[in-house]
Amino acid sequence: MLVKIKRGWELPESAATPEASYWSRRRVMGVAGAGSLLLAAGAGSRLLAAGPALAAKNDGPDPTLDLYPAAPNLRYRLDRPLTKPDVATSYNNFYEFGSHKSIVKAAQALPIRPWTVTIDGMVEKPQTLDFDALIRQVKLEERTYRLRCVEAWAMAVPWTGFPMAELVKLAEPQVGAKFVRFETFKKPEVASGQKQFWYPWPYVEGVTLAEASNELAFIATGLYGKPMPKQNGAPLRVVLPWKYGFKSIKSIVRATFTDEKPKTFWETVQGSEYGFFANVNPAVPHTRWSQAEERIIGTEDKRPTQIYNGYGEFVAGLYDGMDAKILFR
Ligand SMILES: Nc1nc2c(c(=O)[nH]1)N[C@H]1C(S)=C(S)[C@@H](COP(=O)(O)O)O[C@H]1N2
Ligand SMILES: [Mo]
Numbered sequence: 491m492l493v494k495i496k497r498g499w500e501l502p503e504s505a506a507t508p509e510a511s512y513w514s515r516r517r518v519m520g521v522a523g524a525g526s527l528l529l530a531a532g533a534g535s536r537l538l539a540a541g542p543a544l545a546a547k548n549d550g551p552d553p554t555l556d557l558y559p560a561a562p563n564l565r566y567r568l569d570r571p572l573t574k575p576d577v578a579t580s581y582n583n584f585y586e587f588g589s590h591k592s593i594v595k596a597a598q599a600l601p602i603r604p605w606t607v608t609i610d611g612m613v614e615k616p617q618t619l620d621f622d623a624l625i626r627q628v629k630l631e632e633r634t635y636r637l638r639c640v641e642a643w644a645m646a647v648p649w650t651g652f653p654m655a656e657l658v659k660l661a662e663p664q665v666g667a668k669f670v671r672f673e674t675f676k677k678p679e680v681a682s683g684q685k686q687f688w689y690p691w692p693y694v695e696g697v698t699l700a701e702a703s704n705e706l707a708f709i710a711t712g713l714y715g716k717p718m719p720k721q722n723g724a725p726l727r728v729v730l731p732w733k734y735g736f737k738s739i740k741s742i743v744r745a746t747f748t749d750e751k752p753k754t755f756w757e758t759v760q761g762s763e764y765g766f767f768a769n770v771n772p773a774v775p776h777t778r779w780s781q782a783e784e785r786i787i788g789t790e791d792k793r794p795t796q797i798y799n800g801y802g803e804f805v806a807g808l809y810d811g812m813d814a815k816i817l818f819r
Pocket of ligand 2: 641735
């Protein structure tokens with residue numbers, strides 16, 4: 491965001507600012523009495539994101555370091571170079587820490603130890619797992635995946651983690667369970683974005699049980715061969731490479747198995763623009779911009795967007811017979 495919108499490729503992104511945050515920024519601007527709209531958009535969000543950016547001091551040493559780097563799984567190939575680590579770890583969407591891309595510093599305030607993940611709802615094995623124990627119950631691997639944000643930027647990175655299917659196995663879903671609902675932490679005292687009361691915190695996402703069991707669905711605990719940086723969703727996050735990035739929910743604390751389609755964060759904010767499935771499709775424009783191309787962050791390159799972000803061979807079968815009108819937004 492900020493002020494430099496000279497280059498053409500930056501326009502879709504500023505256009506991509508979700509409506510709700512646009513209006514909230516205007517509200518802040520009014521209060522701050524700032525000048526031009528453009529300037530104020532950046533200044534306003536900064537104003538709200540301000541506050542102590544103290545690193546959490548109580549995390550202690552990371553007891554999972556010995557698990558990295560994990561063995562690469564070469565089944566999932568890239569069609570492009572990896573994004574540079576400093577780019578992928580400094581250009582982030584994480585609204586809990588501000589509705590702009592530069593949340594690295596603010597995100598360091600999130601305490602990640604201890605960290606528990608609760609599995610509940612329609613399962614045989616409801617449980618609350620300590621993250622440092624959970625990570626030793628699964629086999630970590632490294633996968634390179636593309637990630638395509640709905641704002642038309644893209645990256646390609648090596649995640650470390652384990653298949654979401656392993657989490658489903660731990661839970662033992664009951665017969666009637668059809669969806670998994672994921673929830674992020676709610677800690678407005680460290681995540682100042684969560685003081686923006688017009689957002690429906692905590693961040694919620696969801697998938698069908700079939701999607702959760704698909705081989706591509708991944709729970710990532712690391713990035714570039716190291717434990718997950720806080721700004722990318724430490725200590726663990728979802729990664730769904732065939733869907734727009736907002737489905738890949740960060741810093742999860744709960745997985746609830748349910749027979750009701752979860753109402754997601756972005757559906758609540760702007761249901762007409764952000765749906766439940768959100769599968770990538772170049773032919774279905776967002777209501778406010780085209781999805782035909784994507785900008786590769788850290789470069790000047792653009793590439794054509796691919797249906798299912800190029801992962802159709804793995805996931806297209808999930809949607810046989812379903813109405814295309816609901817699948818691609
Ligand atoms: N909890 C939470 N998860 C989130 C978001 C967020 O704001 N909060 N942003 C999403 C969006 S829009 C994208 S594009 C990706 C970005 O992941 P990255 O910062 O690791 O590139 O995270 C997703 N997960
Ligand atoms: Mo995104």
